[in-house]
Amino acid sequence: MSTYVLPFEKTIVELEKKLDELRSFSEDQDLDISSEITKLETKLEKERVSTYENLTAWQKVQMSRHPLRPYTRDYIHKITTKFIEIHGDRLFSDDQAIIGGFAYLDKQKVMILGTQKGRDTKSNLECNFGCPYPEGYRKALRLMKMANKFNVPIITLIDTPGAYPGIESEERHIAEAIAVNLREMFTFSVPIISVVIGEGGSGGALGIGVSNRILVLEHAYYSVISPEGCAAILWKDRSFAEDAAEALKLTAQHLKDSGLADGIIKEPLGGAHRDSDAVAAKMKSSILKHLAELQRMSSQELLEDRYNKFRAMGVFAETPPDESS
Amino acid sequence: MAFFGKRILSFRNRKKDTPGGLWDSCPSCKEMLYLKEMKEAQGVCTHCSHHFSLPREDRIAMFADAGSFEEWDGDLTSVDTLKFTGTASYTDKLAENLLKTGYKDAISCGKTRVGGFDVGLGVMDFKFLGASMGAVVGEKVTRLIERSTEARMPVLLVCASGGARMYEGLFSLMQMAKTSGALARHAKAGLPYIPILTHPTTAGVMASFATLGDVIIAEPEALIGFAGPRVIKETTQQDLPDGFQRSEFLIKHGLLDMIVHRHDLKQRVVDLLNFWMPESSQRPVPVDGPMGIKQEDVVEAPTKNTPAKRRKS
Ligand SMILES: [Zn+2]
Secondary structure: OOOOOOHHHHHHHHHHHHHHHHHHHHHHHOOOOHHHHHHHHHHHHHHHHHHHOOOOHHHHHHHHOOOOOOOHHHHHHHHOEEEEEOOOOOOOOOOOOEEEEEEEEOOEEEEEEEEOOOOOHHHHHHOHHHOOOHHHHHHHHHHHHHHHHOOOOEEEEEEEOOOOOOHHHHHOOHHHHHHHHHHHHOOOOOOEEEEEEEEEEHHHHHOOOOOOEEEEEOOOEEEOOOHHHHHHHHHOOHHHHHHHHHHHOOEHHHHHHOOOOOEEEOOOOOOHHHOHHHHHHHHHHHHHHHHHHHOOOOHHHHHHHHHHHHHOOOOEEEOOOOOOO | OOOOHHHOOOOOOOOEEEOOEEEEEOOOOOOEEEHHHHHHOOOEOOOOOOEOOOOHHHHHHHHOOOOOOEEEOOOEEEOOOOOOOOOOOHHHHHHHHHHHHOOOOOEEEEEEEEOOEEEEEEEEOOOOHHHOEOHHHHHHHHHHHHHHHHOOOOEEEEEEEOOEOHHHHHHHHHHHHHHHHHHHHHHHOOOOEEEEEEEEEOHHHHOOHHHOOOOOEEOOOOEEOOOOHHHHHHHHOOOOOOOOOEHHHHHHOOOOOEEOOHHHHHHHHHHHHHHHOOHHHEOOOOOOOOOOOOHHHOOOOOOOOOOOOOOOO
């Protein structure tokens, strides 16, 4: 079913192939080799568990970029009904790298938006490989302001390698587009929940990520810089991305442990693309659970909660003045 | 931290002893400069107006009314919270930069008086790990803004940054949100905020507090942008336009309010504070102190704000 094999999946794929061969052989020849088949099945299952349950940080980054992984639009269709897509920033264009609109999560009205990747050359060109231009962030801001106006909770789905580093991005002030979103997201008095569904690439991710709850899919990552970018600067060689991924502590588990993520949404064995309905269902119930908690808060409490959440992020030491000389 | 180090040459570090005294050559016009002269000129080339990077104490002295700066949170120190594994240990890097600069992190903050107005002032220092923003920078900026909000003071932030503090991972990124949240409250209280963008101001700092000013001022020819020019070139495989991401490019695109020569910076800030702040909040200005400014002299915008000669690059 998966036609795209990650480097660490080779053994699994080989075993799968062997098993298929064995099965068709037994059918063709009408031979009973069921014990062989069972043995192989057990071996395959063991291999799957030991591989997928123990992914390294770099393997998770690869998984988060898997081209068959469900994207924002897939989740919107799987978890919501009556989606009304809203378009454009009313200033320059309709950036397809960020999509969103009104929808229902069961009976709950929400504004759902997120960064969108493409699956083939055509769709990737349309959405710029999931790298938003300034227009994308301004479109997101327009949608969120509208949600705030109509008192509708905001759900943001994050899956981007980062904001687009291009000439036009700078000319139209990508830094301002992100900065304004960061500031404005602190002023919305509705609940905001972010889910990192794939790549949480730096400022481009945070630009729609100032929320009351940050949820991360099991094999998604969220980082200040891509492992390749970090390797290029600190190791002076992009091929050290694996080391950089490890050092950056960017996995869902690390983020949960350090208090930067509020919850992990478990993926099926082998990744979200193996059973996207199952992961969507888990995501939906997790969002609804957190939403229910947040909806018990007043507008003022929601603002305070969001402020205090980010206010507390950061570890440092402070020597009291009376102890220093 | 994408470093733009080759252009960041503090004249203090390049000084050479010669029989004639201490001198240095300007990277822009190649003229010989006497360091004493340069210091008096606040790190501006006396021949071509090239703006050198300025040590943070000089930058503070440039804005603060004589003797008015009172430092806040100078003891905040970065922690290797990720136990970063890599080519160099974060702890070693921090120690090395403490030794090099005499400071514990990349920003100094405090309360000061500017033209008689109490102001929350922050000064970033490129020499400390490329003025990258980690938890200490984020916390100090946030405390500066929060306390200024409480005391109803304007905030003035001299920005510089070469990139993220990668050693702190996602904690580093989140400082962008934290500082922006504090600015939302400062703005809601109706208080003015002026970021001053110096060479270079990029990345997370640029995509947060450096860009959220009521009025944004830049020094001439500063490199200002989100992504570094090298990254943009590599990603797009395009040649970058002439003067791309320099102050003059940004103002042409409507992304800045003004480019102000360093010698006129304080005056321009005082002009704005005079306009924004109630007269009752202004205290007498010591006219004899260094850079003291007489209020009655504040009439017109200075005329000396033409950008310096374009550098050959
Ligand atoms: Zn010169």
